[in-house]
Amino acid sequence: MKTKTLNRNFILLIIGQASSMFGTVLLKFTVSLLILDLTRSAALFGTIKAISYLPPIFLSPIGGIMADRNDKRNLMIALDSLYGIMAILLVLSLSFSNVLVLITVIMVGLSIVSSFETPVVQSSIPLIQKKESLIQSNAIVSQINMLANLIGPLLAGLLYSAIGKAYLQDVRIVFWGCAICFFSAAILEAFIKIPQITLSPISKPLHAIKNDLSESFHFLTSKQVYVFKAILLNAAFVLLIQPLIATGAPFIIRVVLDLSSVLNGLSQAFMGAAGLVGGIVAGMVANKFKTEKIYRLFWIMGISIAAFGSSLLFNLSANLTYIIFVIISIIIFISASIAGVYIMSAIQQNVPDNMLGRIMSFYSAIVSIALPIGILLYGYLYEKFINHLPVIMFLTSIAILVIGYIGKKTYHHL
Numbered sequence: 354m355k356t357k358t359l360n361r362n363f364i365l366l367i368i369g370q371a372s373s374m375f376g377t378v379l380l381k382f383t384v385s386l387l388i389l390d391l392t393r394s395a396a397l398f399g400t401i402k403a404i405s406y407l408p409p410i411f412l413s414p415i416g417g418i419m420a421d422r423n424d425k426r427n428l429m430i431a432l433d434s435l436y437g438i439m440a441i442l443l444v445l446s447l448s449f450s451n452v453l454v455l456i457t458v459i460m461v462g463l464s465i466v467s468s469f470e471t472p473v474v475q476s477s478i479p480l481i482q483k484k485e486s487l488i489q490s491n492a493i494v495s496q497i498n499m500l501a502n503l504i505g506p507l508l509a510g511l512l513y514s515a516i517g518k519a520y521l522q523d524v525r526i527v528f529w530g531c532a533i534c535f536f537s538a539a540i541l542e543a544f545i546k547i548p549q550i551t552l553s554p555i556s557k558p559l560h561a562i563k564n565d566l567s568e569s570f571h572f573l574t575s576k577q578v579y580v581f582k583a584i585l586l587n588a589a590f591v592l593l594i595q596p597l598i599a600t601g602a603p604f605i606i607r608v609v610l611d612l613s614s615v616l617n618g619l620s621q622a623f624m625g626a627a628g629l630v631g632g633i634v635a636g637m638v639a640n641k642f643k644t645e646k647i648y649r650l651f652w653i654m655g656i657s658i659a660a661f662g663s664s665l666l667f668n669l670s671a672n673l674t675y676i677i678f679v680i681i682s683i684i685i686f687i688s689a690s691i692a693g694v695y696i697m698s699a700i701q702q703n704v705p706d707n708m709l710g711r712i713m714s715f716y717s718a719i720v721s722i723a724l725p726i727g728i729l730l731y732g733y734l735y736e737k738f739i740n741h742l743p744v745i746m747f748l749t750s751i752a753i754l755v756i757g758y759i760g761k762k763t764y765h766h767l
Contacts, residue, residue, distance in 0.1 A: 362481040362545050363490060369541040370474060371497045373433050376534030377467070378505030380440055383527050384460060386513045391453050405460045409468040409721040416469035417476075417714025418565045421707060424549060425477045429542045432470045437535035439463055444525040444532075471717045476709035479701045480548050487698040492636035495694050496629055503625040550707045569711040572704075579766040580703050584716050586760045587696050588723040590753070594654060594689055596727035597749055598624065598682055604735045605678060609742065610671040620679050627683040631690020642691075644699045645765040650692040651757030655750045657684045662746025699764070 388401055419428065439459050446455035474494075482490045512527050573581035602624070606617045635642075661681040664674065697716075704712045734745050 360481070362547070363478075365541050365545045366474075366477065366481065367493055367497060369429070369433070369538040369545070370494065371501070372534045372541070373436065373470075373538035374498055374501035375505055376440070376531040376538070377436065377463075378501045379509050379527065379534070380436075380443070380531040381460075381463065382506045382509040383513060383524060383531075384443065384456060386509065387524060388453070388456060388460075391456075401457050401460065404457070405464045406721070406725055408461065408464040409471070410718055412465060412468035413472060413714040413718035413721065414566060414711070415562065415714075417472040417569070417711035418562060419469060420473045420476045420710025420714070421550065421565065425473055425480070425547045425710075426542060426545050428469070428473045429477070429545075430539045432466050432473065433535045433539040433542065435466050436463070437532045437539065439466070440528050440532035440535060443528045447525055468717075472710045472714035475697070475701075475713040475717075477547055479704075479709055480550070480706060481545070484702050487701055488694060489636045491694045491698050491701075492632045495632035495635070495690060499625060499629040499632055499690070503622070503629065507622075548706075565711060569708055569715060572708060573712070573715070577703055579763050580700055580712070582763045583696060583700060583760070584719055586756055586763060587693075587716075588719040589756055590651070590689075590692075591720050592723040592727035592730070593749055593752055593756075594685065595724060596731040597658070597745075598685060600728055600731045601735060602678075602682065605742070606675060609739065610675055612671055612675055616675060620675075620682065623679055624682050624686050627686035628690045631687040632694060634687065635691045635694040638691075642695070644695050645761075647692050647695050647764045648757040648761040650688045651753055651760065653688045654685050655753035655757065657681045657688075658746050658753065659750035662743040662750065665743045665746065 392401075439462050442459055443456065446452050446459065449455060478490050478494065479487060509527070513524065573584075602620050603617050606612050606620060658681070661678060664677045669677075700712065700716060701709065731745075735742075738745060
C-alpha cells in the first residue's frame with residue numbers, strides 16, 4: 354500500500370474508528386444477550402431490536418446536514434463521548450428494578466447516535482485524503498468494520514458465558530470496557546485536522562433542514578443522476594444479497610439441513626472473514642480494477658447463487674450441501690465487499706465537499722430502509738417455500754444479474 358494513504362490524520366481516524374466500532378459492536382451484542390436473558394421471549398426481544406433499527410431511517414438525513422454545517426472533528430468527539438456516557442448509563446441501569454425499560458431506552462439512544470455518526474465519518478474521509486487514495490482508504494475502513502463485527506460478538510459471547518446468568522450484575526465490567534473504548538476514540542479524534550467546509554448561514558433551523566434537503570435532492574435528481582442511480586442500485590442489491598445469506602444461513606443449516614449450531618457459527622465466521630478478505634483485495638487492486646467493471650462482481654454473485662440453487666436440485670448429503678453453501682457464501686461476501694468499497698468511493702468522488710454529509714446520509718438512510726425490508730421478505734419466502742428453495746435462489750440470481758446489467762451504464766459514468 355502506498356504510504357501517502359496512511360497520513361497522520363487518516364491514521365488517527367482509523368485508530369479512533371477501530372476503538373469506537375469495537376466498543377459499539379461489543380456493547381450492542383452484550384446488550385442483546387442481556388435482553389434475551391431478561392425477557393426469555395423471542396417476540397419481545399425481536400420487537401426491542403426492531404425499534405432500535407428505526408432511528409437511522411429517519412435521522413440519517415439530519416445527521417448529514419449536521420455533518421455539512423458543523424466541524425466534523427468536534428462532532429466525532431461529541432458522538433463518541435455520548436457513546437461512552439450511554440455505556441456508563443447501562444452500568445447504572447443494572448441497579449434498578451425496571452432495568453429492561455432503561456436498557457431499551459439506552460439502546461434507542463445508541464441507535465440515534467449511530468444515525469449521526471455514520472455520515473460524519475463517511476464525509477470526513479474525502480476531506481483528509483486525495484481522490485486517488487479513496488478506494489484504499491475506504492477499503493481500510495471496511496476492514497476495520499469487518500474485524501469489529503467478527504471479533505466483537507465472539508468476545509462478547511465469551512465474556513457473557515464466563516459471567517453466567519447467576520451473575521448478570523457483573524456484566525457491568527463489559528460496559529465499563531466499552532466506555533473506555535469510546536472515550537479513547539474521542540481523545541484520539543481531538544488530534545485530527547479536518548478542513549472546515551463553510552455553508553451559507555441560515556437563522557431558522559427548520560428552514561435550514563428544508564433548504565439543505567431540497568438542495569441535496571436537486572443535486573441527485575438533476576446534476577448527478579448517476580450517483581442517485583448508483584445509490585438506488587446498491588439499495589436493491591443490499592435488499593437481495595445480505596438477507597438472502599444472513600437470514601438464509603441459519604435457516605438452511607439448522608432447519609433444512611438439520612446440522613449443528615456449531616456448523617452454523619462456523620459458517621458465520623467464514624462469511625465475516627470473507628468480507629474482511631474482500632476489503633483487503635479492494636485495497637490491493639485499487640489502481641487496477643475500474644469502477645466501470647463493478648457490474649462483473651454482480652454477475653459473479655448472481656451466477657454463484659444460481660450454482661447453489663442448482664446443487665439443491667440434486668439429492669446431495671447435508672454435509673456436502675453445507676460445504677457448497679459456505680463456499681458460495683464466501684465468494685458472494687468477497688465480491689460484495691469489493692463492490693461496496695468501489696461504490697462508496699465512486700459516490701464520494703462525484704459529490705462536492707460541501708454536500709458529502711448529506712449525500713452519504715441519504716445513502717445510509719436508503720440502505721437502512723432496504724435491509725429490514727429484505728430480511729422480512731426472505732424470512733417470509735424461506736418460511737412459505739421451504740420445499741422450493743431452488744426457486745428462491747434462481748429468482749434472486751436473475752434479479753442480481755439484471756441489477757448488474759442495469760448498473761453497467763451507471764458505473765461507467767461514475
